[in-house]
Amino acid sequence: MKKNLTYRIVRQGFALVAKLPSPHLARVARWDPSLWMRRHPQGLRSSLVTALQPARSSLTLRFVKEFTAPSLFSQLTRSGLGRWARWLWLLAVSVPALAQNPHRPFTRLPYLQGSSPTQIHVLWRTEGPIQPVVRWGTRPDRLDQTVPLAAIVTRASLGTNGQPMLPQWQSLRTPENLSLPKLHSAPIGTFQYEAHIEGLSPDTVYYYGVFNGSERLTAESPEQRFQTQPQPGTVRPYRFWVLGDSGTGREAQRAVHEGMQAWVKQDGRPLDFWIHVGDMAYGTGRDVEFQSRFFESYQTTLRNSVCWPAMGNHEGHTSKGSTGIGPYYDAYWVPTRAESGGLASGTEAYYSFDHGNIHFICLDSHDLDRKPSGAMAKWLKADLEKAKAEWLIAFWHHPPYTKGSHDSDKEADLIEVRHHLLPILESGGVDLVLTGHSHIYERSMLMDGAYSTNATVAENFILDDGDGDPRGDGAYRKGTGLRPHEGAVQVVAGHSGASLGRVGTSPVMRRTLVEHGSLLVDVEGDTLVGRMINREGVERDRFSLVKRGAPLVRRLSLPWQPPEYKAPEKATKSPYPPPLDHAVLIPAGAEWRALSGAHPQGSLWTQPGFDDSTWLLAKAPFNSGRGRLLGEGRASKEGRPSLYVRRQFTVTQADAVTELGLWVDYADGIIVYLNGQEVTRVNVGRSSGRNAQGIKLREDSGAVYVPLGSIARFLVDGVNVLAIECHAHSEGAIDFGLNPALWMED
Amino acid sequence: MALIGRRIRSSLLCAILCLGVARAHDSPEHQIEALSERLIRDGDSADVLLERAIEYRVLGKLKEAARDLQRAVRLAPGDSLVLLELAQIELQRGRVTEALLWVRRALQVPGLATGERAAILMIRSHCRAAQGSKLEALDDCSEALRWNPQLISAYLERSSWQQRLHRPHERILGLEEGIRRTGAGLLVVERIEALLDEGQWQQALEAIEPELTSSRLQGTWKIRRARALKGLSRRTEAERDLQSALEEIELRMPRVVKDSSLLMDRALARELLGQTEAAIHDYKLAAGCGGGDEAVEAGRRLRRTLRRWPPWEWHVQAGLKH
Structure with a gap:
């Protein structure tokens, strides 16, 4: 029995993985865990949290609180694995859920992509091929519609000729499989399915399930749901989450995610969608890094809300905007033919979409030509000409203004973004610019026109130097609709997981916080509210933009200035945290x-x-x-x-x-x-x-x-x-x- | 030292090592420092050298970037990514012959992905352009598109070369093919430009009208319509469009640092209105703030035209051909 057991350290505790031979499955089903738990030692009784990720032939149990990773480490060494294994094995077989849990070959659980008022995409991965079926409906217990097989694109990673691989994958290298579109860097044997669901009603909640033929792979759960976008122009409250530079797979990333979830739960209004401004898979955006540091980290959010991504420089190590190849491009489905509104970009490197009365623009600031004569800037200009939403929000990775772990006055990428792309956006009426890259939270005053290649100054570029907080100096004011040069707020949200850093204070920033967190944005009619929620789920900054009437635009020659930053004499080295889950x-x-x-x-x-x-x-x-x-x-x-x-x-x-x-x-x-x-x-x-x-x-x-x-x-x-x-x-x-x-x- | 059984202290000592995972300081300078330490510690590695070269490039240190990439090539001669990066850097440094050498090496890498091949061919096209070989630059764009028919920038650059080489028919057909394959809105715009350049005024006008109607910002589209209208000898309507476009441009033009895309529009509007000196001035400004070759060439063309014809004659020509 012992050889069927392994353990691994997980978040706040440890997990036991029990590989169950099939004869035991029936026996497990007859066990009553509550009876067993009553006989269980006090220490373990309250620490068994849940059975996690039951797979084809194994069950993972997770324990927390009493057994932190270091103490378990000591315990195991002192007591010997054998004794623990016997205890834990008894525990494992006491959970009847296992027998009821279906066969799950997922290597990447289903997640949502590319939504519009009438369509959405469900993507997932399996080890080896399955007969992919996606069913959906308006009730979780009645999935009465089926996605036609022709609407499911299959991609596969089957290695190359002569590449050493397991015999089971060798046998998959059939002409039929080899003709499938390729996954460029996934582990060999990976099959990715992309189901395109269409014919949906706008602004409607649906439930979905993924099947292998007739066998259900996803749980029958109200969490397996999606909501289509409202018709463009629809005015109702919208909420989206913004994060960046998160993909470390470390504790801070988890805390930021949970902090946001806790805040949202308390507030009682769920996310409509979310935006990742890049660096989601440290260190080089490899497929396995995407898997463990993005998909597994955000699985609970990914399964029922769409993430709209922007490529960061770390993804740029393995994915190229100029070729559209790499793990980043394998992972996401974004509109290239204006499927979700905007002007068709024809490329996944940059794109736009509408959500209700907001128009979003995503750019590739990492490896494409940023000059106005380049294709991306030309597309941006053409897209802005067409945008008719009430709000205009742009996002990409490299910030035009920052003094966090990067300096926008020194680095060429950041200067180019400021000098070439911002003029086009601001003359197109942008309201909010979201970026990352710099590991800090920085939020500007209402500003316009600071495009210089020299050091950024605030004088004459700040239109409102208040704090933008409705509870403080009041919201920033702009005119109705999209108007050029009435000011935008810049937010650097590179503080969602990676180690933080600061080199100074940008003179255009009203709020600079060196702490982990993320940004929640609410848009309701003519009002936008942004909140920085830290890792503890506490609001640390709030700003608001109100677009009403035609307020007078004035430029401040002597705007408020943030206090000068004094770097600590000796920077303390932050500890290198261990991964959250490990074997x-x-x-x-x-x-x-x-x-x-x-x-x-x-x-x-x-x-x-x-x-x-x-x-x-x-x-x-x-x-x-x-x-x-x-x-x-x-x-x-x-x-x-x-x-x-x-x-x-x-x-x-x-x-x-x-x-x-x-x-x-x-x-x-x-x-x-x-x-x-x-x-x-x-x-x-x-x-x-x-x-x-x-x-x-x-x-x-x-x-x-x-x-x-x-x-x-x-x-x-x-x-x-x-x-x-x-x-x-x-x-x-x-x-x-x-x-x-x-x-x-x- | 009690190694076991000791409670782990909350502050774990960071032992180092740039794994690529972000550290407290993620700036290029710190990255370079960390990568350099890693190279000293572990010896040369193509991956690490490539990473460091990218950081050098960010800081504008192209010479250092090229040096790292050359070392990386020696370690991994078949790494197309390194070769591609190196060719790009050398081109940026103005060392076209060297860039072409690396392009040639990259194209010889066995098993090159089609997308990568297309990207390398586009670099070769840029090298050819820098050498003044327009025909070869055009051919490379076309070949890149054969390998990757989704490459929007290749359609645009090919269109640009076809315009300069006076191949209007090919240009329009090529753009229509691109629209079919990619659906890119930018190619729709470029096709309309091609129709105007070709003097197909009526067709252009028909294509412009729906675009203009569906646009929030109409200045650029009004200038295009003005060109078509002028071609159709509807001068009053054209001038009305141009004036209206200029009003919108003025409203949108930033106060201090200029927006080159708006400057290009204003220059063209002024050119069409016969305000030649003002147009040349705008082209100059645009060239100075990122307008690229397009702005430079437009300015030079206008200057040449100005010398060739007296202003009143040129006014007529400008309406016919941009």
Whole structure:
């Protein structure tokens, strides 16, 4: 039984994954969990939260509160996995939900894209092909309409000729499958389905379900729903969420999402849709990063509201606006033929859409020509000529004004955006510009005309220097409709997950907040209200725009100026947070082959084929225990204690791994190798082995998370070798030691 | 050191490593610093060098970017992305021969995706243009479209070359093909421009009317209609349109830094009204704030025309051909 169990650390706790052989499924169904739970130890009783993600042959249980990741880490090491596994196995089999949960081959759960008053797209992915069927209706329990098969586009990732792959994927390389449109970077064997639902009524709530033939794959739940857009021009309250630079897969990202959800729930009005201004999949926008750092992070919001995306520079590492190829373009469906209003762009790199009385424009500020003579700017001008909505909102990634983690007075991309694109937008009557890139929240005064390539100044470009808060200085005022040069509010919302930063204060900004959060925008008739909601779900800024009558436009020669920013003398390094969910590839306390008191020759010892049979087989932790190492505590000839350890671990599908990291306690410096290649070093200056130099004293203590670099290049399917060398900073070090565990972001 | 059983302290020490995940300072300078450290630590890597080159490009340090990319090419000679980036950078630096060399290398990469091939061909087209080889630049646009028929910018650039090479019929047919394939609104606009350039006044007028009616901002469309009307010798209506367009442009023109797209419109309106010097002035301003070759060429053309004909004769010509 034990071999069917694995555990992984998840948000605020840990999860048990039980792989259930089919004979057990029936037995599980007869169990009464409430009875079992009453016999359960107090500590666990209140910590079992829910059964999560039941899959084809496994069930994940999630525990929280009592068992934080570090304490579990200690517990497991102290008690041994076996005892825990037995407890948890009993718990696992006590949940009858499993037997009722259907077969779910999803590798990406269904999400919504590209809506209009009469149509919407439902996208999802599976491992291997299915018979895709989407049913929909106006009640969750009556999905009486079916999307015709011809309206479902299938894309597949089937590798290339000669590429090593599992036999099951090799057999899928049939001529028929190979003729399908390609997914450019998804793991081999991935099938993506894009169902186009049309013939819908405007502004109507529908429910949907995804099936494999007749087998239902999604739960019958009111959460599997969508609402079509209202007819263009319809005036009613609209709410949308804006976030940027979120895709780290770390705790801050989750907190910002939950903060928004909590605020919205309390307020009682759900989102109509949301906008992501880019950098949704750090570090390079690979497909696996999209999966874990966007789709899994926002799944509860993605399944019932459309996300309209803009490409960030991190996605730009692997996706190109000029070719329309890459994971970003695989992931999204956006209108290219004016399916949702606006002027057809003919490309997914930039597009526009209408939502009620708002016209939205999305630009690619990363890798397309930003000049007025370029295709994108020409399209922008032509689109603005046609826009007739009451409100005009534009979004893209690079901010024209910022002093956050980026400086718009120094960086060419940002200057070009300001100099070339803003004049077109402001002469077209833009009201609100949403950007990211800079990891900060900045919100401007009502402003117009600051396009200079030199440093931005506020004088004569601010039209209203109040705070824009209806409870304070009052809302910003503009005339009815879309009028040129009556002012716009600029919001930089790059604070939704990535580490924050600030270099100064932009003189046009009324509010600058260095804290994680996102922006909620409400539009109701002639009034727009923006609220910055922080990670705790607290409103931290509010501004409002009211478009009524024809107020006098005046330019302020001496507008209010924000206080000068003084950078802290010594910036504190923020800790590198571990991933929210992860599997343990090498547990703490595992057996390693170890060498101490000597140095191995060259770097062969880091390679997979190295014969380590002469090395000691020993269990971590390897500590000096006040001076002793491996029971003997020998120092090397150089006098400085050193330790070399190596161990194999297995990865089923290397290209699906987003991140590997060590949860490691060490002193003082370490160098980590993956399959013979150095992937990380900490506190070791130069060189390695006996020649290692510049070893610094580790000043703190305890386990920390250390991500491994370049895993995409060195990790392979099957068996891999992790090797670590650890050096004390001096001969007399008394805290020398190492206790590593290897984690994989899940 | 008690390694196990110790409560993990809330402040985890950050050990480093730029994994690509955003750090406290995400600015290009910090990114370059982090990537440089990584290169020293791990040795050269094409991916990291490409990343650093992109950061250098953001800061306008094209020489450094090119140097990194050349190192990356040595490590990964078959990486089309690196070659594409390098060709672009060299072209930006004005080193056309070098850019062409990298383009050639990129085109030889086996298994090149069709979209990438098209993008590389477009860079070659820009190189040809920089060398003054109009025909070859045009051919490259056409070839790029054979590989990626969705490439809007290639349709537009091809149209531009066809105009300069006086191939009006091909130009219109090419744009119609693009409209069929992509549905792009911009190509619809360009086709109307092509009809006007070709002197197909009636057809152009018929295409302009619905666009004008459906537009909120009508200045640009009124100028186009004025051109058609002038061609049809309906001068009074044309002048009315031009005056109305100028009023709208003035309303929309920013106070200090100018908007080159509006300047281009105003220049053309003034040109059509016979205000030649004012038009030349606007073309100059537009060229100075991002108007590109289009503005420069329009200004030069007008200047040449001005020398060739006395103003009153030129006035007539401008109505016939833009």
